[in-house]
Amino acid sequence: MGLIFSGVQPTGNLHLGNYLGAIRNWARLQGEFECIYCLVDLHAITVPQDPAELTRSTREAAAGLIASGIDPEGSVVFNQSQVPQHAELTWIFNCIARLGWLNRMTQFKEKAGKHRENATVGLYDYPILMAADILAYKATHVPVGEDQKQHLELSRDIAQAFNSMFEVDFFPLPEPQIFGGATRVMSLRDGSKKMSKSEPSDFSRINMTDEADAIAQKIRKAKTDPLPLPETVAEMEERPEARNLIGIYAALADEEPEATLTRFAGKGFGDFKSELADLAVSTFGPIGSEMKRLMDEPDEIDAVLRRGAERARAMAEPVVREAQDIVGFLRP
Numbered sequence: 001m002g003l004i005f006s007g008v009q010p011t012g013n014l015h016l017g018n019y020l021g022a023i024r025n026w027a028r029l030q031g032e033f034e035c036i037y038c039l040v041d042l043h044a045i046t047v048p049q050d051p052a053e054l055t056r057s058t059r060e061a062a063a064g065l066i067a068s069g070i071d072p073e074g075s076v077v078f079n080q081s082q083v084p085q086h087a088e089l090t091w092i093f094n095c096i097a098r099l100g101w102l103n104r105m106t107q108f109k110e111k112a113g114k115h116r117e118n119a120t121v122g123l124y125d126y127p128i129l130m131a132a133d134i135l136a137y138k139a140t141h142v143p144v145g146e147d148q149k150q151h152l153e154l155s156r157d158i159a160q161a162f163n164s165m166f167e168v169d170f171f172p173l174p175e176p177q178i179f180g181g182a183t184r185v186m187s188l189r190d191g192s193k194k195m196s197k198s199e200p201s202d203f204s205r206i207n208m209t210d211e212a213d214a215i216a217q218k219i220r221k222a223k224t225d226p227l228p229l230p231e232t233v234a235e236m237e238e239r240p241e242a243r244n245l246i247g248i249y250a251a252l253a254d255e256e257p258e259a260t261l262t263r264f265a266g267k268g269f270g271d272f273k274s275e276l277a278d279l280a281v282s283t284f285g286p287i288g289s290e291m292k293r294l295m296d297e298p299d300e301i302d303a304v305l306r307r308g309a310e311r312a313r314a315m316a317e318p319v320v321r322e323a324q325d326i327v328g329f330l331r332p
């Protein structure tokens with residue numbers, strides 16, 4: 001049986017894209033695998049964060065995972081900074097990975113933008129910390145979105161480089177698990193952009209904490225084109241907004257987009273949107289309510305994360321200690 005590790009940055013509001021693209025899949029893996037889910041606050045500070053807001057959104061993200069069905073008794077749920085082994089292993093990996101490997105990372109190039117000299121060293125080192133997250137537990141499977149594939153390949157390169165440098169067979173090479181279906185939920189205002197917490201317009205996304213009214217209103221106002229709904233998947237290709245809304249419907253109904261199309265083919269967007277709104281309110285709405293209920297009990301969330309961190313440390317400590325032995329660090 002494999003061990004799953006995945007992480008999400010506890011910054012800003014969790015939204016429907018996070019839920020359908022990541023968190024729901026994480027919840028579903030629990031039956032099959034032992035799972036570790038981490039709120040990666042060390043990754044979050046690679047760009048400036050307001051301290052009070054970081055604390056708040058760490059609790060919010062924990063509430064979001066639990067409300068989505070991740071059981072913190074079965075799975076290990078914690079925030080990264082409570083487990084020092086992540087940072088310790090990062091240092092060893094920093095001394096194995098090459099500048100050339102990091103220079104190829106497209107996410108750094110995107111996030112650093114034109115002012116590369118101004119990016120933090122942490123942002124550059126981000127993928128190495130991600131490798132340490134995974135390998136500190138010798139995790140074998142890593143469910144991530146398409147955009148994290150390159151980082152995962154780097155994790156494999158680092159594992160391999162460590163093993164060959166010290167002539168050991170110590171770290172497993174972690175496998176990415178890219179989910180099919182609605183892995184990319186697009187903005188409700190622009191079908192060519194990903195739904196994102198950093199998009200200024202709140203109408204571009206459905207937040208996990210949105211009330212039923214807000215969910216319905218955002219769907220009603222979502223951008224569409226003037227044609228009736230497409231009849232085939234091929235027809236959706238050129239119609240990003242239609243494709244996005246149908247993709248969201250199919251994901252929430254847990255069916256293939258073909259089935260959704262059959263149901264609504266030829267209808268107008270008005271009818272479709274009101275059905276989509278009902279579906280979103282009945283499936284996604286209760287998760288938001290549960291999340292808000294949990295957020296009213298911050299002490300309980302903190303206790304859950306503390307317990308998760310204890311369990312995570314108990315798992316990571318022997319692995320990282322053995323890696324340190326392999327490197328030759330003297331132990332008292």
Ligand code: AMP
Nearest residue numbers: 009017018021022145183184185194195
């Ligand atoms: P982020 O919010 O970028 O830190 O991403 C957290 C997780 O949610 C990652 O696994 C992403 O791939 C996933 N995710 C974020 N935005 C979307 C989206 N619009 N559609 C699908 N998955 C997403």
Ligand code: TRP
Nearest residue numbers: 005006007008009040130133142
């Ligand atoms: N970089 C990932 C993201 O932005 C989050 C992450 C951090 C992660 N460490 C991880 C994902 C380890 C999987 C495994 O989505």
